[in-house]
Amino acid sequence: MSELNLTPNIDGADDFYAELLAAHEPLSKEDSDALNARLILVLANHIGDRGVLSAAIEAAKPKA
Template structure:
């Protein structure tokens, strides 16, 4: 366990390539399959990160960001 803070600054060599890869991975999938793919990616990447403190920060921030964008 690293206990490092969540990296929030730009950390990808090529964000456009990453976005294309993410988008392409969902092509041709129905909504259910797309949700399953997203869940699989989360589990694989969470296992790779392996630090629950960092994952807690990521989940909390993602939740805050979603709640800010949803109409009430």
């Protein structure tokens, strides 16, 4: 099992963020939520490692 990488690791992170925001601009809240869900599933499939995916879910949960 690989480990979840939580350190910055995206080439052109600002450009990626801008692209992500632009993809959501014309969408309704419902369509934006659906885009996010599809993107999560595409990226989860690419990662493929259930341990890493479970660690990502835990890392993304709100902290109490």
